[in-house]
Amino acid sequence: MISTIPAFEHAKTSVNGLRLHHVTSGSGRPVVLLHGWPQTWYEWRHVMAGLAEHHRPIAIDLPGFGDSDIPHRPGEAAVMPDDLLGLIDALELDSVDLVGHDLGALVAFAFARLHPHRVRTLTLADAPLPVLGVEHPQWANMQHALWWQSFHKVPDVPEALIAGREKLYLGWFFSQHSADPSAIGPTDITEYVRAYAGPGRLRASFAFGRSRDELTERLRREATPTLTMPTVVLGGAHSMGDLMAAAQGLGDDITHEVVPDSGHYIPEETPSWLTARLTEFFNRPPTCLRSS
Template sequence: MLTAHYASSRFGQLHYVECGEGEPVLLLHQTPRSWTEYRDVLPLVGATHRAIAMDTVGYGASAKPADDQSIEMFADGVEDLVAGLGLESFHLVGHHTGGVIAVEVAARLGSRVRSLVLSATPFITPEKRARAAWKRPVDWVQPKPDGSHLMELWNRRRHFYKPGQEAALNRFMADAVRVLDRAEDGHIAVRLFAMDERLPRITAPATVICGQDDDPSMPSFEPMVNALSATGHIVPGAGVPFPEQRPEEFARLVLDAVASAGAADR
């Protein structure tokens, strides 16, 4: 059973949903999503572990501070949730923006992060940061009185979903419309993140995964694997919405990484 909760933080209330008992596995979503990205993954991981999916600060039902968004601010929210839940150690999973946040959290918390799974996580170099201001918007659309901006947003994302996956695209739309005025901020935060300074500080055993059809993320796969000396998996038939398209495969890879970390500890 999925249960929804709130925890206090320096930003206000943080919303999270959890399932199961045992070793905690914390899952971080992409921009501009919410915990619903992991709706079908949670019960699979929760069958053997305490699976927790939080709404990043500024998204979903979590507090929405007026400050400029940054990966560091998102990571502050994760740290506050971890402290509020009393998690001494945990396994960490991030998809797209969530993976970049996970990099910062793992760099900060060291051995408290027992394993790290980075899914379709952008590999941000100094050259990419220098070009950040010239990147076109990913999800921001200009609101129009006739509501046609909603169709524009739908069409901008539609090609990532296969026929029959409209329910997942509906969930994306609900999340995006909820933060429409700041839908692009998370993407900007990713492009400005000094990832090259943080990756060397990570000590957790890392697994890097990516859907083969995730064209924006595939170029980052090998650089991330090499930077972390990570185990890598490319999954056919999965794209940008990997956790929703292939929840069983996503959960299996997460649980394999968790089990591998546990075996290394013994």
């Protein structure tokens, strides 16, 4: 585990029978950061360094990822928002600025609809939102291009084919879906491979996709119909870009922006741009945002 970045505090907190690894820096109003696949908390390292001057960024390894415990339970996607709630409670946070990328954006989206009073602002970055019911005519082509989502849902086969080839497999995603592949260098890929090559880690990383229909059904039963908090939706100019605008109908205060010069991995490809945009969003006039 990379733990030598100055001013980053690593900890594990017990939640729902799991120890969840999280990394904290700075002080002030809490900002919870949720990573995507195939990444961990580590994807937020640059953004955390920028936010820490005025905020308290908390980057979480989602259950089964990074250095968090691997759950052994059915319906993983449907219960992951409960783990996030448990961690926020354990850290004694009232409401948070919640930021999610890729898979983490799906978790953040679900959490914000299930527990809107705990989310001060919501930021969703480059996520395939149709899997949670946000549709747009052009998404069909995009989802066809996301072939690995269907591949990862096949029981046992992906783990068997990828095991021992994690560097080749994960490296392909970073090289193919970054506008500037050098933004995620060899040291970074080594850290991600370490996190995904451990016993049971590949299987755990596929659990969300294999059970996401159960989360969709839970949202239909339990969640608020729209997002009630101020929300920013981001798409990389060389990735999901304008397609993320499909989320604008999910609430009354949703802003869509295209991130210039970025592919899919926005927090690592354009960390300065993202840090500045998040800081601006978090500091909107108090009349526009609920108090924390």
